[in-house]
């Protein structure tokens with residue numbers, strides 16, 4: 020029986036993880052769960068799964084949750100320390116890191132330092148802390164399984180379980196992208212995009228922030244950096260290919276001309292179940308892939324003029340140091356401002372570019388450097404937005 024700590028239980032990845040736990044109660048049990056504000060959904064989760072511990076983002080949310088869950092055996096807690104503590108709890112075998120954004124970094128590190136299997140959905144934590152994150156993984160001899168569908172596909176298509184071990188045989192990583200809802204739109208039309216339109220992804224049902232990132236291709240930019248850290252490569256070793264059907268989830272190209280791909284219907288339950296059951300496999304209830312029904316798979320190059328975020332991410336990687344934390348923070352602020360209708364869709368990439376160009380990038384020697392860069396870049400991005408500097 021594997022004990023699961025589910026960070027970000029009320030989100031989209033949280034839901035799919037709970038689906039897999041429900042399908043296999045003989046294999047997985049929910050030991051603890053966290054959510055930021057969504058008391059009602061968290062109360063449903065507590066009633067259904069009866070975790071030992073539940074952590075909310077504020078004292079108020081914790082109190083509300085506790086009053087909705089009277090009689091349950093759960094301990095109701097709140098705040099950053101409680102979050103770190105559930106990730107490191109002795110009863111936990113696996114930590115599903117599914118908090119949205121940079122906020123996921125600290126508890127994920129707590130799980131790593133406690134030697135738990137890490138199921139990494141929260142790409143922002145790896146993107147921002149990069150080498151320090153991977154050093155902690157190595158130091159604590161932790162099994163890190165990528166949950167992001169593309170990285171999960173790459174992991175499955177690499178020669179064996181330890182990413183990087185047969186690197187000499189790999190010639191390219193091919194990172195696929197759906198292209199998002201505005202793949203074929205003109206820049207003029209993209210300028211008018213609303214949050215509602217941007218949140219409607221053609222193939223995947225996801226949280227708001229990653230949906231917007233998918234629409235601006237910042238998600239692919241973050242994933243490019245994520246792939247570089249995970250598989251010890253640089254952006255020069257990764258080709259991004261737009262594949263609108265999202266059936267091939269990514270590929271690995273070998274020196275002999277072989278290309279291995281992982282395919283499946285676009286449903287996050289597949290990579291989640293892979294991570295939870297690795298090195299075995301379990302059923303997911305996802306419909307079998309019918310290639311005859313799909314009939315055609317299409318591919319095209321990404322358009323860096325309409326989607327400059329992808330280029331910004333590669334630039335940030337080559338700049339190194341705190342550049343990736345700076346870009347990620349600027350993007351989190353810009354996406355939040357777009358969702359509040361304070362800036363337009365195309366302004367997201369403009370804010371990101373301005374902040375990355377203006378920021379003072381420094382070497383990352385310790386985790387504090389990453390947290391400082393995050394705070395600094397958030398202030399810079401807010402300033403750029405308030406002053407309308409990007410117009």
Ligand code: NAD
Nearest residue numbers: 027028029030031032054055118119122140141142225226
């Ligand atoms: P979501 O918005 O649906 O859920 C986010 C979860 O994190 C919620 O439970 C929320 O309560 C919690 N949360 C948000 N802000 C928080 C904070 N400041 N402190 C503590 N908890 C907080 O997001 P999602 O779509 O499930 O994505 C979660 C992570 O997984 C993201 O990093 C995303 O990039 C990654 N991911 C998601 C998908 C997907 O299909 N949804 C695919 C690949 C990767």
Ligand code: MG
Nearest residue numbers: 167168169242
């Ligand atoms: Mg992905």
